[in-house]
Amino acid sequence: MLQLPFIRDNKEATIAGLGKRNFSGAEASIDQVLTLDQQRRDTQRELDDVLAQSNAKAGQIGAFMKAGDKTAAEGAKLETAALKVRSKELADSLRQIEVDLQAVLVTIPNLPHSSVPEGRSGDDNEVVLEHGEKPVLHDKALPHWELIKKYGSDAGPMIDFELGVKIAGAGFPVYRGKGARIQRAMINFFLDEAMKAGYMEVQPPIVVNEDSGFGTGQLPDKEGQMYYMPEDKLYLIPTAEVPITNIYRDVILPENQLPIKNVGYTPCFRREAGSWGAHVRGLNRLHQFDKVEIVRIEKPENSYAVLEEMSLHVQSLLQKLELPYRVLRLCAGDMGFTSALTYDMEVWSAAQQRWLEVSSVSNFEAYQANRLKLRSKLAGKMQLLHTLNGSALALPRILAAILENNQTPEGIRIPKVLVPYCGFDMID
RNA sequence: GGAGAGAUGCCUGAGUGGCCGAAAGGAACAGUUUGCUAAACUGUCGUACUGGUAACGGUACCGAGGGUUCGAAUCCCUCUCUCUCCGCCA
Structure with a gap:
């Protein structure tokens, strides 16, 4: 597989290389990869953020329990519900994006070395x-x-x-x-x-x-x-x-x-x-x-x-x-x-x-x-x-x-x- | 094929719900000491994604995938693999 960071930084060269191979739809594939990659990063960032909040809450609950403050603990538990729902949504969506991204990436062949001659057959x-x-x-x-x-x-x-x-x-x-x-x-x-x-x-x-x-x-x-x-x-x-x-x-x-x-x-x-x-x-x-x-x-x-x-x-x-x-x-x-x-x-x-x-x-x-x-x-x-x-x-x-x-x-x-x-x- | 046990970092191995990305030892690497080797001492010592010029952060990963829970290496389910014994056999 081509490396994502490389595709990100060398979009035109990648498309040109695939074109040399007569790989049909090179530009469309690369665009799709880059779009999915951006979605993946956005989704992951948001998911990480939600999980970080959840972790913080869980830590608080632990502290309340330790201190014997059941009321505060129960209150904090309620606050985690929404985070949990959101994190599940984001995780599902992230998984799907990764599957889609992988599915496109595996169809993209390697780029030819510069010394490789042009040609079809x-x-x-x-x-x-x-x-x-x-x-x-x-x-x-x-x-x-x-x-x-x-x-x-x-x-x-x-x-x-x-x-x-x-x-x-x-x-x-x-x-x-x-x-x-x-x-x-x-x-x-x-x-x-x-x-x-x-x-x-x-x-x-x-x-x-x-x-x-x-x-x-x-x-x-x-x-x-x-x-x-x-x-x-x-x-x-x-x-x-x-x-x-x-x-x-x-x-x-x-x-x-x-x-x-x-x-x-x-x-x-x-x-x-x-x-x-x-x-x-x-x-x-x-x-x-x-x-x-x-x-x-x-x-x-x-x-x-x-x-x-x-x-x-x-x-x-x-x-x-x-x-x-x-x-x-x-x-x-x-x-x-x-x-x-x-x-x-x-x-x-x-x-x-x-x-x-x-x-x-x-x-x-x-x-x-x-x-x-x-x-x-x-x-x-x-x-x-x-x-x-x-x-x-x-x-x-x-x-x-x-x-x-x-x-x-x-x-x-x-x-x-x-x-x-x-x-x-x-x-x- | 039948019965049982197990899977934690490079290795050994602790860890039965929060203080665990994870003790301890070994290996490895760097340094100090030593005439050399050895030893001793000190330090470093996972990967991936992600934010940031950086400093430094966030998230995930304890065979794989699901589940319970505010919270899972730890509890439950499924799968895979490994080991031991029995059977079969090159």
């Missing part, structure tokens, strides 16, 4: 850099959904989508043999690289409650994207960002514990409602996939330098995997609800001849921290911290690119860094 994203050579494949080259069959075993394809359909449904593949082994290899490789970079590994729950979903901004914005278990009021996580960042919900971190650098591997679950189509074949889009996520909590003045550092970490992984990639700076219209600046990393999928997004690295500034109430006393002042996270990395599309890009007539070559983790250097 993915077409307007800025290509920051491109790295590596796109491989030229041989004549018989296949897309990964064919390769997994070609290099399957008697048991079936290396990654079995149809078997997943039987067990769970579309988008829940079964990995088997070398297909499973290379998944595990990547997870270990990514975790080890993160630990070398100073991250602490955590294993969080892969279900979260409503408060956690709200804290990182999935709720109420992306309600329909998460699997929900109504019996227990739990959501399957769409990313480890949610449970890991929520470790720090309602936390005041001592300054000497900063920065926080966590990394976690989890399965991720996404309903992807309405986004199915021909272009999401194979591993391109799944309901369940594996991801290693890095999460950081930083002092505000450091967060943008840290974002660059995280981007370089992700790039180093892609370089070690020998995959051609590019880095995009998302335009304002394509950024996530809670982000102020996002870099997407895409790898080149040689058989599909397209870029596949494999990582998204974002600085949320204080937007999540405000919802999480994640603070620290810095320079003697209580301040919201900045949260950042990034995929490092999401597995399925990496696997798709490895399979496609490294295919040769003799088989599929495993990137050197993964060989010690896999125990084999070719899929043939």
Whole structure:
């Protein structure tokens, strides 16, 4: 959530920032926020005043009772009746105003950083850099959904989508043999690289409650994207960002514990409602996939330098995997609800001849921290911290690119860094 | 799933209707003393909203939400969570 004092002091800049995002009705929303905020303050001031009077009366009554002056006490009691009625009215009204205010605030996305390009869709994203050579494949080259069959075993394809359909449904593949082994290899490789970079590994729950979903901004914005278990009021996580960042919900971190650098591997679950189509074949889009996520909590003045550092970490992984990639700076219209600046990393999928997004690295500034109430006393002042996270990395599309890009007539070559983790250097 | 106990500040823990935003101890921080470490002593030591340039005030918060009362950490109700025992079980 944006911070109320900030909106109060920077009304025009806020409206402009939301406009850049193509957030419809920015001015109306901000006006509404400011009106409700003023009402809230007026109401609270009056309520506090009435309560102060009540407290004073109660004190007097206590003194009368102590002195044994029952008559005076009874008289004073009568005077409290009106105050009581009034305070109830004001408290009810204050509660309603706060509910209304909150309802508007949660619909307002984060403001884009000044470096975020204008734009409405993915077409307007800025290509920051491109790295590596796109491989030229041989004549018989296949897309990964064919390769997994070609290099399957008697048991079936290396990654079995149809078997997943039987067990769970579309988008829940079964990995088997070398297909499973290379998944595990990547997870270990990514975790080890993160630990070398100073991250602490955590294993969080892969279900979260409503408060956690709200804290990182999935709720109420992306309600329909998460699997929900109504019996227990739990959501399957769409990313480890949610449970890991929520470790720090309602936390005041001592300054000497900063920065926080966590990394976690989890399965991720996404309903992807309405986004199915021909272009999401194979591993391109799944309901369940594996991801290693890095999460950081930083002092505000450091967060943008840290974002660059995280981007370089992700790039180093892609370089070690020998995959051609590019880095995009998302335009304002394509950024996530809670982000102020996002870099997407895409790898080149040689058989599909397209870029596949494999990582998204974002600085949320204080937007999540405000919802999480994640603070620290810095320079003697209580301040919201900045949260950042990034995929490092999401597995399925990496696997798709490895399979496609490294295919040769003799088989599929495993990137050197993964060989010690896999125990084999070719899929043939 | 059955039975019982409990939830207070960073931690331990007192507090059964007004003198309690809350004792005491510990931790932490600052200072004094000490050649260093340790110890001792002194002080500081919750958060949010709100008024005020500030000094300094007001209000709320003792798991959450309701209720009783002039007045609730304290009494009543509901919920959540934790612990112990039994059952079940990876």
